[in-house]
Amino acid sequence: MRVRAALLLCAAACHGAFIRTGKWQKPKSAPVDYDRASPYGSWRNESYDWEAAKRRVLDHAMRDVARYSIDESHKSTKLALRSALLDKTHAIWILQGRLFVHKAYLGEMKRELHLRFMNSVLRKKSDLIKNVVYTFDEGASGPSHECDPHLPKLVIAKKNGEKQCGVLVPNPYFGDLYRNWERERSALVALGRRRKWENRRPQLFWRGKIRGREAVINKERDCSREAGNYARLQAASLTAHDAKKFDVRTNTCRPRPIRSLSQDLCRKVLPQNDDLAKIRDSGCRAVQGRFMNHGKFNTFQYLLDLPGSTTGSYSRNLNHLWLLGAVVVFWAGPLLEPGGALQWYSAGLRDGRTHVTVNVSTAKATLDAITDHVEWRNELLENSRGVADNLLCGECMGSYVATVLTSLRQRLPLLDSALNQRTHHTANATLAELLSRENCARHFAAGLVEVVRGTPRNRREPGWSITWRTAATGAAACDLLGALPAPFRDPKMSAAGRRGGARVRERVPLASSV
Numbered sequence: 001m002r003v004r005a006a007l008l009l010c011a012a013a014c015h016g017a018f019i020r021t022g023k024w025q026k027p028k029s030a031p032v033d034y035d036r037a038s039p040y041g042s043w044r045n046e047s048y049d050w051e052a053a054k055r056r057v058l059d060h061a062m063r064d065v066a067r068y069s070i071d072e073s074h075k076s077t078k079l080a081l082r083s084a085l086l087d088k089t090h091a092i093w094i095l096q097g098r099l100f101v102h103k104a105y106l107g108e109m110k111r112e113l114h115l116r117f118m119n120s121v122l123r124k125k126s127d128l129i130k131n132v133v134y135t136f137d138e139g140a141s142g143p144s145h146e147c148d149p150h151l152p153k154l155v156i157a158k159k160n161g162e163k164q165c166g167v168l169v170p171n172p173y174f175g176d177l178y179r180n181w182e183r184e185r186s187a188l189v190a191l192g193r194r195r196k197w198e199n200r201r202p203q204l205f206w207r208g209k210i211r212g213r214e215a216v217i218n219k220e221r222d223c224s225r226e227a228g229n230y231a232r233l234q235a236a237s238l239t240a241h242d243a244k245k246f247d248v249r250t251n252t253c254r255p256r257p258i259r260s261l262s263q264d265l266c267r268k269v270l271p272q273n274d275d276l277a278k279i280r281d282s283g284c285r286a287v288q289g290r291f292m293n294h295g296k297f298n299t300f301q302y303l304l305d306l307p308g309s310t311t312g313s314y315s316r317n318l319n320h321l322w323l324l325g326a327v328v329v330f331w332a333g334p335l336l337e338p339g340g341a342l343q344w345y346s347a348g349l350r351d352g353r354t355h356v357t358v359n360v361s362t363a364k365a366t367l368d369a370i371t372d373h374v375e376w377r378n379e380l381l382e383n384s385r386g387v388a389d390n391l392l393c394g395e396c397m398g399s400y401v402a403t404v405l406t407s408l409r410q411r412l413p414l415l416d417s418a419l420n421q422r423t424h425h426t427a428n429a430t431l432a433e434l435l436s437r438e439n440c441a442r443h444f445a446a447g448l449v450e451v452v453r454g455t456p457r458n459r460r461e462p463g464w465s466i467t468w469r470t471a472a473t474g475a476a477a478c479d480l481l482g483a484l485p486a487p488f489r490d491p492k493m494s495a496a497g498r499r500g501g502a503r504v505r506e507r508v509p510l511a512s513s514v
């Protein structure tokens with residue numbers, strides 16, 4: 001123990017001495033080029049086509065919906081329901097506008113916030129959504145495995161790009177769409193409008209945590225889990241280099257310790273250099289900054305989005321950056337997808353028009369170019385507000401989610417007919433019949449929970465994001481679920497319906513379309 005302490009002390013204190021005496025020379029790192037030219041070329045003077053942007057967003061979602069391309073059989077419907085029963089911590093049942101989960105689903109913040117989010121969507125859209133079952137993946141990087149082919153999965157981000165399965169929906173931090181989010185959104189947009197460009201600091205701003213010490217790196221493959229922290233440290237090094245232009249600071253700084261470059265497993269993929277070492281070895285003194293809440297973000301001309309610290313995934317911070325009347329800046333770095341993790345509205349964005357993307361070498365020149373080209377800058381400002389208004393409004397997200405769920409219903413018509421019982425084909429099993437063949441006493445031993453409000457029972461009580469009640473336990477839980485989609489085998493069914501031509505037979509006329 002004491003020997004190790006002495007060695008550690010020496011690692012810090014002997015470091016310089018070795019260099020001076022020439023016994024050990026630190027491997028030289030290439031100096032960072034902070035002055036590369038901006039990759040952005042000529043600026044086009046045309047207004048952004050928001051209708052086209054929204055179409056791209058929907059097209060992207062529909063491509064992922066279309067990947068549920070199994071040849072559905074009665075067996076697959078059975079398998080879908082069984083997967084939902086087994087995946088207790090992710091399965092969501094929406095029946096008659098009511099929201100049910102297994103008791104085991106509760107207790108994780110992001111999953112509970114998704115219930116708050118869905119509770120708000122259902123207040124407006126339950127007529128459209130009808131009855132569905134799906135799994136929700138709260139992972140900030142997206143699913144790491146194949147998705148169940150029978151049961152739809154909704155995801156909030158795809159760090160590794162399109163190849164990941166699942167259909168993208170808004171991350172749960174938007175919360176209650178029509179109440180809280182709309183209120184917060186308009187308050188921040190108003191703040192953003194209030195302060196003119198000329199009255200803002202000519203700086204790129206970011207605040208957050210660097211938590212690399214928590215990362216366990218045993219193989220080079222693990223380094224991708226460090227990409228977010230590396231990006232954050234690298235971006236902060238801009239502030240150490242030029243604090244006038246960059247206010248990229250951290251309030252919790254625990255970077256991954258690197259004792260010797262030659263032993264660093266990540267040296268190839270996350271290259272270290274003297275500037276990063278200086279920040280790390282000084283305990284981040286040069287880049288420390290206090291936490292700031294969103295209400296103050298309007299004092300900056302440029303707002304930076306950095307990937308999530310743990311895995312380099314999407315960052316919830318971006319939800320707000322579009323609202324604040326600043327130019328939104330994305331980060332590019334090693335082991336990160338260009339433009340960051342995919343989110344549901346990524347396809348609606350365009351680099352150079354709604355935002356710009358910089359790395360440690362191009363940041364300075366790109367900000368200078370925007371500052372110098374008033375018209376380009378005005379377009380970027382207008383378009384970031386456009387993202388807030390056209391893609392991130394409460395109704396924009398609510399109708400997007402409703403469209404995704406109804407499209408998934410159409411993609412899996414047998415599962416849909418079990419859940420919505422819109423058929424008079426007696427051969428097609430009802431939800432009640434399918435569930436009666438499962439071991440519900442065991443599946444729901446802990447209980448089936450219904451979300452009754454999108455707010456906690458007691459605001460001061462920590463923990464729950466929602467108010468829930470136990471709806472049933474054991475076999476009674478399946479009885480309850482099975483009884484909800486009241487069967488209707490309508491003798492006066494239309495000819496189209498009888499032929500199976502009408503995909504979705506609605507008892508109530510569709511509420512005003514999205």
Ligand SMILES: *[C@@H]1O[C@H](CO)[C@@H](O)[C@H](O)[C@H]1NC(C)=O
Pocket residue numbers: 045375
């Ligand atoms: C950009 O377009 C607008 C209207 O289309 C026009 O008034 C303005 O002069 C144009 N600016 C440049 C630099 O071409």
Ligand SMILES: *[C@@H]1O[C@H](CO)[C@@H](O)[C@H](O)[C@H]1NC(C)=O
Pocket residue numbers: 039333359360361362
């Ligand atoms: C930064 O981006 C430019 C072009 O976009 C690229 O040529 C350069 O290699 C990048 N530099 C670093 C350090 O990633």
Ligand SMILES: *[C@@H]1O[C@H](CO)[C@@H](O)[C@H](O)[C@H]1NC(C)=O
Pocket residue numbers: 413414417423425426427428500
């Ligand atoms: C089940 O219902 C669908 C329509 O929803 C119909 O096309 C199909 O033929 C039915 N299957 C059986 C076996 O009756």
